Amino acid sequence: MPDQEIEVLVVGAGQAGVAASEHLSARGIPHLVLERGRIAERWRSERWDSLVANGPAWHDRFPGLEFDADPDAFVPKDQVADYFAAYAEKIAAPIRCGVEVTSVTKNEGKPGFRVVTSEGAFDARYVVAATGAFQKPVIPPIIPANPVLTQLHSSGYRNPEQLPAGAVLVVGAGSSGVQIAAELQRSGRQVYLSVGPHDRPPRRYRGRDNVWWLGVLGKWDLATPGAGAEHVTIAVSGADGGRTIDFRELAEEGITLVGRTAGFADGVVRFNPDLAANIAAGDANYLSVLDEADAYIARNGLDLPEEPEARVFGPAPESVTNPILELDLAAAGVTSIVWATGFATDFSWLKVDTFDELGRPRHQRGVAAEPGVYFLGLPWLSRRGSSFIWGVWHDARYVADQIAIQRGYFAYDGDASPVVSSTPQTLSVGAVES
16 A cells, blocks of 8 residues: 655644644644544553542643633543543544554655554654653562562552552652552551652642642743752642642551662562651752742732641651661562552654664754654653643644744745845845855
């Protein structure tokens, strides 16, 4: 079969792909979005059952459609997926589901790319990689596979009933790890939570949500993370209606806190002696946000309720003052480990010259080093908000603009004659002033 021709091929129909389609359509640019599963498939099938959005409905959405929910609610994952399907229908996005892209290679002797898929090949002038950042689950190679120990990544966790009876070690204390640990503890399990370095912003402060404070304090628009903060875990959650994560409260509820997971031998897991330091650093981050918020309120004369109790911490739990540095899994009755340790990108299908020696995309605000290739949905693509629902929409607008600019160059047919003035003082088109 001959290759099917398309101007722009967008790979992935999650939030990034849907946003790209909207902005390409607004500019009249012919395109097709290919999705190997369903629209927003990762929200549907690669997250646990009780997951909710990490920001309130008024904020974590596209401008063109509101959620059918309380604006301050944290929407369940299935409703988020339905939202993107409804949005795609609203904008009549040309999405073809059930099609997997297996390779993209640069054409030889002509512009564009050959895109091989499970349903034939395409010849595309431009390719937008809208598969996001959460593609390949990362499990550190610490504990070997063991038939008596269930190990799974947070992307494979669904609910407590999925795990065998027994205690659980949850490794990673970002929003995923904290939510999963709390859910397991409420189900009656003994839970150990491994806490590494993290930032711990308030969920709400003085009547405003964390996302509002990030906005008015200019933090969503930061172009790059602070030094050493590229991979810092953010301990903030929309679970339970949205509450500030406090590891002391989790300990009071029955979760045993341990430090960062460091090693394993002879059935024993070792933890770094850093639990108290990690919690103290998270507290310092939390208090710094309160300080900035208070200063902003004073500077702008805002009438927002004071909240002195937000600065009051409870006593350090036993697991912090007398930390566990080793845990014999069998003796502790631990039968499962949930690794809430993040994701890596997987662009093995994108076989073009736009990756560095570590396999990371080389790009400028989503415009790849390989002309004609674009990225969307990556953390810090253009700013802090780039991997969030609302942020990817704005990045997609910029990428669509860049594609439109390149199409304008290709549309030039070369037949237009330069305009040359008869007066020597006027520069002709293409002349260089000396």
